[in-house]
Amino acid sequence: MSRIVILGAGISGHTAARYLNKWVGKEHEIIVVAPNSKWNWIPSNIWVGVGQMTEKDVTFDLAELYSKTNMDFRQAKALSIHPDGSADSAQPFVTVEYTRADKAGVVENISYDYLINATGPKLNFGATEGLGPDHGHTVSVCTYGHAKEANEKLQQSIEKMRKGERQTVVIGTGHGMCTCQGAAFEYIYNVDHVLREAGVRHMARIVWISNEYELGDFGMGGVHIKRGGYITNGKTFAESLMVERGIEWITRAHVKKVEAGKIHYETLDGTFHELDFDFSMLIPPFAGVGLKGFSKTEEDITAQMFLPNGFMKVDADYTARPFMEWSAKDWPRTYQTPTHRNIFAVGIAFAVPHLISKPMQSANGTPINPTAPRTGMPSAAMAKAVAMSIRDMLNGAEKPTHTASMAEMGAACVASTGSHILKGTAATMTVFPVVPDYEKYPEFGRDIDLTFGEIGLAGHWMKYLLHHTFIYQAKLRPGWSLLPD
Amino acid sequence: MGNITNKEPYQQAYYPPAPTGFTRFMRTCVLWQLWRFVSINIKMIKLLSRSHH
Numbered sequence: 001m002s003r004i005v006i007l008g009a010g011i012s013g014h015t016a017a018r019y020l021n022k023w024v025g026k027e028h029e030i031i032v033v034a035p036n037s038k039w040n041w042i043p044s045n046i047w048v049g050v051g052q053m054t055e056k057d058v059t060f061d062l063a064e065l066y067s068k069t070n071m072d073f074r075q076a077k078a079l080s081i082h083p084d085g086s087a088d089s090a091q092p093f094v095t096v097e098y099t100r101a102d103k104a105g106v107v108e109n110i111s112y113d114y115l116i117n118a119t120g121p122k123l124n125f126g127a128t129e130g131l132g133p134d135h136g137h138t139v140s141v142c143t144y145g146h147a148k149e150a151n152e153k154l155q156q157s158i159e160k161m162r163k164g165e166r167q168t169v170v171i172g173t174g175h176g177m178c179t180c181q182g183a184a185f186e187y188i189y190n191v192d193h194v195l196r197e198a199g200v201r202h203m204a205r206i207v208w209i210s211n212e213y214e215l216g217d218f219g220m221g222g223v224h225i226k227r228g229g230y231i232t233n234g235k236t237f238a239e240s241l242m243v244e245r246g247i248e249w250i251t252r253a254h255v256k257k258v259e260a261g262k263i264h265y266e267t268l269d270g271t272f273h274e275l276d277f278d279f280s281m282l283i284p285p286f287a288g289v290g291l292k293g294f295s296k297t298e299e300d301i302t303a304q305m306f307l308p309n310g311f312m313k314v315d316a317d318y319t320a321r322p323f324m325e326w327s328a329k330d331w332p333r334t335y336q337t338p339t340h341r342n343i344f345a346v347g348i349a350f351a352v353p354h355l356i357s358k359p360m361q362s363a364n365g366t367p368i369n370p371t372a373p374r375t376g377m378p379s380a381a382m383a384k385a386v387a388m389s390i391r392d393m394l395n396g397a398e399k400p401t402h403t404a405s406m407a408e409m410g411a412a413c414v415a416s417t418g419s420h421i422l423k424g425t426a427a428t429m430t431v432f433p434v435v436p437d438y439e440k441y442p443e444f445g446r447d448i449d450l451t452f453g454e455i456g457l458a459g460h461w462m463k464y465l466l467h468h469t470f471i472y473q474a475k476l477r478p479g480w481s482l483l484p485d
Numbered sequence: 486m487g488n489i490t491n492k493e494p495y496q497q498a499y500y501p502p503a504p505t506g507f508t509r510f511m512r513t514c515v516l517w518q519l520w521r522f523v524s525i526n527i528k529m530i531k532l533l534s535r536s537h538h
Binding site (some may be wrong): 239240243244381384402410423425430454457459461462484485 | 497498519537
């Protein structure tokens, strides 16, 4: 019997866990380690952030679910990986610290035969002074707790508008190196929608601020889509959506500092600006969770296993090259680490070889460019591929048998507003592949038939369908494995 | 449609395309959107099937 340890129970960790449980759970031991007690369907946090869903709608208890399977759940955070064991242990192991109230602070070593690092990101609010809900002046929708607090602050703002006080709402990214613009993009439309529903939209100035070169970049260098007899850049439609809803935008911006009611930012031309606000939701930049690596002799090998940003090195080509020499082939395919055949990293935890968007710097040398997104669909696809590879390696395969390169897979983003089945609208966007492949698709880097975008009620239904399907699937309800990931 | 007057050049809101009334109608036309729902689902299934290797 082998033991598989999965660090993290987010979209990628839980996807790997449920497939491994299905395929090898009876013959092998699976341990899932995650610091949070609940699974969270993060895309729907947007609706929590505007009060149209509650925590209960977007989360469920992990321990309760895993108790019904062959898997063992430990509510703990991973501290370090010892891939070659230690002086006392021939087996590789991870050191974890429990976060569950009755065992809080207890440290334990868990040995493994296979390890999947799916720890997700550290929400790096500290990168921008005054950013974030804990020690700053802005709110976030990155966790259900943050989203709940965001809604409370939004409702206070709405109340002020009802009393005749004008409010400035600023939504976007809180640093020049942020990713996840899509979440902020969806949130701004939902805020606009709830303000209209509350009859106070005329009392609000809504401003988008982001590190994108142009609207619609989304960290993927933007997209080209076929529409109205032209192949047009997504920027056109993103701007159209903003104008239609009376939203202003500021792009090419690095938020340097947030004070109570004031955002300080620098733009690519090297100039500095201030923007007053009453309510602001800014996405933080992401970093690795701070896992350490140690050799058998307790030597710190973190730099061999992780990039300086804390993300784990896998089978990508990390050679530093100028933008013109970047290739789809640089992107990892198996997510196996180069040093240890039994360690994999998936989801946000793996280190990308470089940005997808073009790298840009301000006149002052400040990098202002979106970093590469690793949203739900790619995270689940790479987790499933790794689960299949581990299953096959347990059965004798020498090397990973399945691949899931972001340069060979698509992704979908549905930004929906409102909850009414006939009145909601959504912007639906798909891209294939996520990372442009200019060798295969020389003109635009993507398959123009599978890369599309449109606005309408159908996207809203799609969003609802995805919400319920993925939660059903994550809860391992009957037939879950027949549903697409 | 915001406050576009076309008398204030160089405003941010002046340049992007604005949807026509017909386009806006079709966005919430249930019959048309049912068809779009089927189309989007087919595209997504095609996209998913090409994403797993």
